[in-house]
Amino acid sequence: MSASTIIFYVLATLVLVFGAITVFSRKIFRAAISLLLSLSFIAGIYLLWGMDFIAALQIIIYVGGIVVLIIFSIFLTHRAGEKLSKPLPKRLLSAGIMAVIGLGFTSWVVYNNAFAPAVTSGAVEPTVHNIGLQMLNYTSYGYVFPFEVINILLLAALVGSIVIAIKKTNKEEE
Amino acid sequence: MSSYDLSSVLIVALPALSFIFLGILGNRLKPRISGLIGTLSLATTAILALYVAAGYFFDFGNVGGTYVKHIALQFQWLKFTDNLSIDLGVVLDPISVMMLLVITIVSTMVHIYSINYMHGEEYFERYYAYLSLFSFSMLGLVIAVNIFQMYIFWELVGVSSFLLIGFFFTKPSAIAAAKKAFIVTRFADLGFLIGILMLSYGAKTLDFFVMIDRLTQVGSPYLASFTATSFIGMSTLSWALLLVFMGGAGKSAMFPLHIWLPDAMEGPTPVSALIHAATMVVAGVFLVARLFPIFAISAPDALLIIAYIGAFTALFSAVIACTQTDIKRVLAYSTISQIAYMMFALGVSGWGEGQTEGYTASMFHLFTHAFFKALLFLGAGAVIHAIHSNEMKDMGGLRKMLPITHITFLVACLAISGVPPFAGFFSKEAILSAAFHSQPGIFYIGLITSGLTAFYMFRLYFRIFWYNPVPKDSHNHEGHTWAMNIPLIILALGAAFAGFIPFGKFVSATGKAIDLPFHPMFSIAPVAIGLLGIGIAYILYGKNNDIADKISSALGGFYRAAYSKFYIDEIYLFVTKKILFNLVGRPAAWFDRNVVNGILINGSAAVTEATSETIKPIQSGRLQSYTMFFLGGVLLLAALLIIKFM
Amino acid sequence: MEQVPLSHVLILSSTLFFLGVYGFFSRRNLITMLMSVELILNSVNINFIAFNKYLFPHQLEGVFFTMFIIVVAAAEISLSIAIVINLYRRFKTIDIEDTTTMKF
Numbered sequence: 001m002s003a004s005t006i007i008f009y010v011l012a013t014l015v016l017v018f019g020a021i022t023v024f025s026r027k028i029f030r031a032a033i034s035l036l037l038s039l040s041f042i043a044g045i046y047l048l049w050g051m052d053f054i055a056a057l058q059i060i061i062y063v064g065g066i067v068v069l070i071i072f073s074i075f076l077t078h079r080a081g082e083k084l085s086k087p088l089p090k091r092l093l094s095a096g097i098m099a100v101i102g103l104g105f106t107s108w109v110v111y112n113n114a115f116a117p118a119v120t121s122g123a124v125e126p127t128v129h130n131i132g133l134q135m136l137n138y139t140s141y142g143y144v145f146p147f148e149v150i151n152i153l154l155l156a157a158l159v160g161s162i163v164i165a166i167k168k169t170n171k172e173e174e
Numbered sequence: 175m176s177s178y179d180l181s182s183v184l185i186v187a188l189p190a191l192s193f194i195f196l197g198i199l200g201n202r203l204k205p206r207i208s209g210l211i212g213t214l215s216l217a218t219t220a221i222l223a224l225y226v227a228a229g230y231f232f233d234f235g236n237v238g239g240t241y242v243k244h245i246a247l248q249f250q251w252l253k254f255t256d257n258l259s260i261d262l263g264v265v266l267d268p269i270s271v272m273m274l275l276v277i278t279i280v281s282t283m284v285h286i287y288s289i290n291y292m293h294g295e296e297y298f299e300r301y302y303a304y305l306s307l308f309s310f311s312m313l314g315l316v317i318a319v320n321i322f323q324m325y326i327f328w329e330l331v332g333v334s335s336f337l338l339i340g341f342f343f344t345k346p347s348a349i350a351a352a353k354k355a356f357i358v359t360r361f362a363d364l365g366f367l368i369g370i371l372m373l374s375y376g377a378k379t380l381d382f383f384v385m386i387d388r389l390t391q392v393g394s395p396y397l398a399s400f401t402a403t404s405f406i407g408m409s410t411l412s413w414a415l416l417l418v419f420m421g422g423a424g425k426s427a428m429f430p431l432h433i434w435l436p437d438a439m440e441g442p443t444p445v446s447a448l449i450h451a452a453t454m455v456v457a458g459v460f461l462v463a464r465l466f467p468i469f470a471i472s473a474p475d476a477l478l479i480i481a482y483i484g485a486f487t488a489l490f491s492a493v494i495a496c497t498q499t500d501i502k503r504v505l506a507y508s509t510i511s512q513i514a515y516m517m518f519a520l521g522v523s524g525w526g527e528g529q530t531e532g533y534t535a536s537m538f539h540l541f542t543h544a545f546f547k548a549l550l551f552l553g554a555g556a557v558i559h560a561i562h563s564n565e566m567k568d569m570g571g572l573r574k575m576l577p578i579t580h581i582t583f584l585v586a587c588l589a590i591s592g593v594p595p596f597a598g599f600f601s602k603e604a605i606l607s608a609a610f611h612s613q614p615g616i617f618y619i620g621l622i623t624s625g626l627t628a629f630y631m632f633r634l635y636f637r638i639f640w641y642n643p644v645p646k647d648s649h650n651h652e653g654h655t656w657a658m659n660i661p662l663i664i665l666a667l668g669a670a671f672a673g674f675i676p677f678g679k680f681v682s683a684t685g686k687a688i689d690l691p692f693h694p695m696f697s698i699a700p701v702a703i704g705l706l707g708i709g710i711a712y713i714l715y716g717k718n719n720d721i722a723d724k725i726s727s728a729l730g731g732f733y734r735a736a737y738s739k740f741y742i743d744e745i746y747l748f749v750t751k752k753i754l755f756n757l758v759g760r761p762a763a764w765f766d767r768n769v770v771n772g773i774l775i776n777g778s779a780a781v782t783e784a785t786s787e788t789i790k791p792i793q794s795g796r797l798q799s800y801t802m803f804f805l806g807g808v809l810l811l812a813a814l815l816i817i818k819f820m
Numbered sequence: 821m822e823q824v825p826l827s828h829v830l831i832l833s834s835t836l837f838f839l840g841v842y843g844f845f846s847r848r849n850l851i852t853m854l855m856s857v858e859l860i861l862n863s864v865n866i867n868f869i870a871f872n873k874y875l876f877p878h879q880l881e882g883v884f885f886t887m888f889i890i891v892v893a894a895a896e897i898s899l900s901i902a903i904v905i906n907l908y909r910r911f912k913t914i915d916i917e918d919t920t921t922m923k924f
Contacts, residue, residue: 004823020839023843023847023856024843038862042865042866046869051869066893070854077904091846095798098809098842107831110827115827116875117875123877124879124880126880150891157894160902795921802845
């Protein structure tokens with residue numbers, strides 16, 4: 001039992017605990033902050049595995065961008081501080097059943113499958129240098145095309161959210 | 175195809191074409207033109223019929239001293255099995271050629287007459303189209319090769335009769351009469367159809383001549399199997415023939431299926447002349463004549479029943495005719511009586527040498543009756559046209575105002591009463607002598623009936639032309655209506671002189687010529703009874719007096735019963751309303767309304783509605799339900815695929 | 821060095837996934853539903869990275885996919901917030917039970 005495994009289990013437990021608080025809490029700010037913490041601990045797991053680039057991405061985009069955006073929108077649309085209304089009991093029951101069934105099924109599949117590694121040697125270090133080299137490689141197994149498409153997607157999302165959220169001004173009232 | 179064959183096919187085809195033409199284009203033509211087209215097409219068929227008759231009777235029909243059948247056209251129309259098929263065709267045979275003559279001549283006369291009678295009528299062109307349809311159906315009936323072909327045209331005749339009786343369709347009584355005629359004859363046709371099926375089952379064919387062949391030869395296996403089983407004392411063959419006769423009895427208005435004929439007088443008078451005097455009502459007689467060899471040789475008991483029904487009907491309707499006051503009703507009952515004469519003449523006839531007199535007499539009477547009955551109806555039409563009423567009490571003293579009508583009507587009355595030398599004398603005498611030689615009881619019934627016939631016909635004649643002074647608001651049309659006068663004159667010539675045709679030479683049961691015996695001694699009785707009837711009518715109705723009323727009040731209940739047609743209509747209404755409607759109609763309607771409509775139709779709609787109501791909440795507009803279903807589906811698919819490929 | 825077995829990692833990510841699913845179905849507030857969706861996406865990310873590390877150490881596809889998922893999640897969240905704001909303006913509430921006008 002080495003230190004990394006212990007740290008892994010601790011981090012995993014924290015992720016799950018804060019995820020549960022996000023889902024079960026009746027106060028919206030608590031949910032938002034526990035989401036923030038959960039995502040941070042996931043970044044911690046990534047760091048444990050040596051994927052520092054991804055960990056950095058996680059912190060920057062998820063924690064620093066998305067959760068902040070969520071908190072802003074809470075301010076815009078909700079009287080913060082009030083308790084959230086309770087969900088319908090029927091809804092709770094069906095959701096719970098579905099979640100439990102899904103979890104049971106997935107666990108069963110996971111336990112019945114023997115995951116064997118494909119190749120044991122020749123590991124590539126996931127440094128920024130290697131990632132960039134491999135992704136933007138346009139001769140062998142490169143992901144340039146999806147990269148460009150993702151850019152366009154971002155542009156579309158940007159324009160789209162502005163269009164959806166913009167307030168229509170009445171020109172006749174001028 | 176020889177010219178005679180072509181002409182005979184044209185005889186049937188021309189009225190059909192005229193019907194189609196007038197039916198589709200009639201309302202775009204001027205009424206005069208459509209009347210002219212109808213009349214011309216029928217006149218052409220009459221000329222062709224004369225041509226074919228001349229050819230048949232004097233030229234090719236006579237093969238070795240016997241008149242044989244000649245098939246002008248025959249083709250297979252509907253095949254059931256190798257041996258059983260419905261053929262359509264044209265056959266020339268002594269009785270069919272005679273009927274062709276009768277139908278086409280009377281129809282042409284009626285067409286000409288209607289040009290004036292129906293002048294100014296709305297739907298004038300439709301009337302001529304219907305007349306052409308009727309002529310086509312009747313012609314098709316008489317030249318039928320196959321019993322099913324005859325059934326098809328039989329039904330067509332029924333339809334045309336319905337259309338023509340209900341021609342004044344805005345009058346409720348006309349509609350009711352048309353329905354009654356159709357329903358009664360249709361009910362009789364049920365028996366006809368069952369009879370056809372039984373006959374074809376026994377003889378294994380639908381062709382007339384093959385059937386006659388198979389069922390009349392003494393050692394024929396078909397005949398043996400047919401007559402093997404019996405039911406209440408009569409063989410299956412007799413029952414089949416009686417059922418076929420039931421169809422004929424419906425069309426020919428035998429008791430108790432006679433109720434539709436008096437009501438059918440609601441139609442226009444020329445229609446009554448054509449259909450209900452000369453042609454359609456003799457279809458039943460024609461049917462029995464067509465199947466006569468089977469009747470006479472293999473089922474003589476059926477023939478006897480026909481004779482008794484005919485005799486009873488003749489007497490029954492003659493009694494009713496003595497009391498009626500509507501002139502068309504008197505003529506209707508007279509028609510029923512005369513057709514019953516023809517029917518019992520067939521009934522008393524046999525097959526052997528010297529026994530087939532009844533057959534020829536019946537056909538002879540059919541021929542002459544067509545002339546004088548059509549004449550009587552057309553004359554009555556002229557009177558109605560002048561007086562604008564059907565009732566006898568509105569008429570009288572018209573002999574000076576309508577001279578041509580008067581003379582022709584008198585000729586017809588003398589003919590029907592059996593006064594020599596008019597046509598009716600010869601044909602009636604032949605019938606009575608045939609009856610005397612085989613069934614004397616029927617002879618006496620026929621004798622009494624002929625006395626009654628003379629009485630009521632001359633009662634009619636005197637009431638119209640003598641009894642009262644001329645009514646105030648009557649017009650003399652005769653000078654202007656040449657189209658009504660010409661047919662009257664032509665038919666009167668026929669009624670006067672047709673008796674001199676040596677009918678036995680041409681038409682007989684076996685095809686060989688027979689001599690209709692003419693015994694002056696024998697004729698004294700019928701003629702005397704006829705003159706007695708005329709005399710009594712003159713005493714009662716020559717001038718206005720109340721002797722007739724005293725006699726009718728003396729007879730009391732019997733007179734009232736006869737006046738109400740012996741309550742037969744009331745019995746029918748009772749049976750249909752109380753018994754049929756309540757026992758059959760009401761449950762059937764209840765079943766239809768509640769089970770078929772309620773359970774099956776409304777029920778299936780309700781089930782569909784309920785199902786859709788239960789499925790509707792799935793589309794709730796709630797995002798989370800949608801995603802739950804989505805996830806459920808994904809899990810299910812994943813489970814299936816993973817477990818399959820595990 | 822003994823590694824954590826892959827199955828444990830997968831159990832972690834599945835639990836996180838179904839927590840997110842449960843939160844998505846049972847929450848009434850739209851923003852909290854979006855938070856649950858974030859949890860789901862993150863669990864998938866953990867899965868990809870784990871597979872890359874344990875099963876395919878010589879390739880970097882897992883990393884790429886994770887990057888793409890993060891980017892797409894960001895785009896999607898921004899659009900969802902815009903929709904939520906629009907919805908709030910129309911219905912003056914972001915309770916999902918009150919926004920059922922698209923039903924039968």
